[in-house]
Amino acid sequence: MPSIRSSLRRPTTLLAAALLSAMALAGPAAGQALAAAPKDLQVSSATCGGVSVVVQGMPSSQQLFLLVRNVADGKTLKGPAPVQSDAGGSVQSRLAVDLSAVRTVDVSIWTKKGETLTMAARDTAVTRCGPLPMTGAASSRDALLAVALLVIGALLVWRTRARRTTR
Secondary structure (H helix, E strand, O other): OOOHHHHHHHHHHHHHHHHHHHHHHHHHHHHHHHHOOOOEEEEEEEEOOEEEEEEEOOOOOOEEEEEEEEOOOOOEEEEEEEEEOOOOOOEEEEEEOOOOOOOEEEEEEEEEEOOEEEEEEEEEEEOOOOOOOOOOOOOHHHHHHHHHHHHHHHHHHHHHHHHHHHO
């Protein structure tokens, strides 16, 4: 009769063998997924005169394309502008673009294979150049109405309290 310890070892051994087999089969696929992982793009500065970006993990010594868009309306402000990656797959570039009326930009880098452009990485940055977003109406009439309603409400509360204390 097998002991309890030997019966517990058998499922553990089978489980370990199954896990090792799964890891061996997933090894090449995991390596490909790691190679296809999103690249790193950082907007190092976004001023009223343009944006500077630093990109890492791109294909080495290839022509890539930078695109700058206004987040508020989606309009393309610059690009696709060609840039060249170095032997290590890094890109450091400054794009001169008028951002004086823009609050936030979306910068993306694209790779080209044949005629197909594919986005490789992107980042968003605040420029602090454009006007602040408008919230609410810009009408003094509405503000005056709001103050009048507050005063009327305060008078009603005061009046009802005065009646309670006199009864």
